[in-house]
Amino acid sequence: MKIPYVSFSGMHDDIREDMNRAFLEVYDNAWYILGKQVDEFEQLYADFSSTSYCKGISNGLDALFLSLKALGVGPGDEVIVPSNTYIATVLAISYVGAQPIFVEPDKRTYNLDPSKIAAAITLKTKAIMPVHLYGQSCEMGPIMDLANQHGLYVVEDNAQAHGATYHGKITGAWGHANATSFYPAKNLGALGDAGAITTNDAALADKITMLRNYGSKKKYYNEAIGHNMRLDELQAAFLKVKLPKLEQWTRGRQQIAEAYTRGLQHTGDLVLPYTAPGATHVYHAYVIRTNRRDELMAYLTANGIGTIIHYPVPPHLQEAYQDLGYQKGDFPIAEELAGTSLSLPLWPGLSEEKVNEVVSLVQHFYKNP
Numbered sequence: 001m002k003i004p005y006v007s008f009s010g011m012h013d014d015i016r017e018d019m020n021r022a023f024l025e026v027y028d029n030a031w032y033i034l035g036k037q038v039d040e041f042e043q044l045y046a047d048f049s050s051t052s053y054c055k056g057i058s059n060g061l062d063a064l065f066l067s068l069k070a071l072g073v074g075p076g077d078e079v080i081v082p083s084n085t086y087i088a089t090v091l092a093i094s095y096v097g098a099q100p101i102f103v104e105p106d107k108r109t110y111n112l113d114p115s116k117i118a119a120a121i122t123l124k125t126k127a128i129m130p131v132h133l134y135g136q137s138c139e140m141g142p143i144m145d146l147a148n149q150h151g152l153y154v155v156e157d158n159a160q161a162h163g164a165t166y167h168g169k170i171t172g173a174w175g176h177a178n179a180t181s182f183y184p185a186k187n188l189g190a191l192g193d194a195g196a197i198t199t200n201d202a203a204l205a206d207k208i209t210m211l212r213n214y215g216s217k218k219k220y221y222n223e224a225i226g227h228n229m230r231l232d233e234l235q236a237a238f239l240k241v242k243l244p245k246l247e248q249w250t251r252g253r254q255q256i257a258e259a260y261t262r263g264l265q266h267t268g269d270l271v272l273p274y275t276a277p278g279a280t281h282v283y284h285a286y287v288i289r290t291n292r293r294d295e296l297m298a299y300l301t302a303n304g305i306g307t308i309i310h311y312p313v314p315p316h317l318q319e320a321y322q323d324l325g326y327q328k329g330d331f332p333i334a335e336e337l338a339g340t341s342l343s344l345p346l347w348p349g350l351s352e353e354k355v356n357e358v359v360s361l362v363q364h365f366y367k368n369p
């Protein structure tokens with residue numbers, strides 16, 4: 001690949017020495033689970049998120065699951081989730097034994113459409129899970145208003161939008177318990193699996209601390225059937241080095257997105273990313289849409305450009321969810337997005353020259369059918 005879909009070099013070259021120092025600190029301290037590094041990172045990430053508490057969790061999926069579990073969501077409950085999300089959001093609902101209720105996204109932002117949520121609320125609805133897809137904040141004001149009116153919990157899936165805002169308030173600070181992922185390729189990524197939950201609720205934070213560690217607050221005394229879902233000291237140490245760089249990396253992502261948008265306007269049938277008024281976008285992915293998606297993808301691959309489809313199959317059509325009984329056509333917007341979306345190369349450090357190369361190839365594709 002001349003230009004891969006993602007590369008860490010632009011970020012990691014810069015922090016190589018600091019990361020080495022972080023590794024050696026943990027190595028020499030010889031304390032690897034739930035110690036100083038996790039405590040310090042939790043404080044830093046809570047501050048970053050404008051929340052009172054952050055709890056380090058093993059990964060994003062576990063953080064989503066523990067958020068729902070700590071809120072008491074379980075069998076018999078319904079949870080509203082966008083029909084075009086990554087499978088992890090839906091899996092977390094399944095893990096607690098609740099029923100996912102899919103709501104179609106807004107066709108321009110690809111995020112949960114607040115105006116469509118109300119119709120999906122029933123007496124069984126317990127929570128709404130907005131997903132800040134591709135890095136754009138959902139319209140959290142209207143979503144929180146609706147949740148408050150109906151007495152529902154909100155659990156944000158903030159795996160893709162570290163640092164995005166809606167009317168100035170950061171993602172991960174709105175809901176009752178909010179999950180994020182630090183999977184290596186996320187905007188803030190560890191060097192392995194990692195995640196976190198942010199909340200302003202002290203009792204909930206306490207419960208999550210207990211549930212992530214075998215249901216135990218006091219060693220060898222277990223008050224609940226808990227889990228081993230802790231963030232590693234080593235990953236926390238790496239994340240402490242990377243978090244202060246996030247703002248700069250986010251600006252880099254936004255500049256690349258702007259360059260793509262300038263270069264690709266009015267090209268073929270391309271639909272470019274749209275950001276809703278009041279929302280900001282931190283461009284975890286730059287997703288374009290075209291009816292000739294598979295052709296365009298093949299053309300770019302043949303020319304050494306890496307692209308990814310986020311996501312080729314919506315959750316309701318996944319084999320894993322056959323039992324829910326959905327069919328093709330049940331969620332047409334999610335299905336259309338799955339059939340037309342393509343994410344272009346994007347990472348902090350991707351040069352303007354390379355962005356221009358991608359732009360030229362895409363333009364060439366449409367000029368020479």
Ligand SMILES: *Cc1c(COP(=O)(O)O)cnc(C)c1O
Pocket residue numbers: 059060061062085086088089131157159160180181182183193194195
């Ligand atoms: C990555 C991701 C997750 C899952 O995070 P992991 O750390 O990989 O478990 C959940 N939701 C969304 C939207 C994601 O992009």
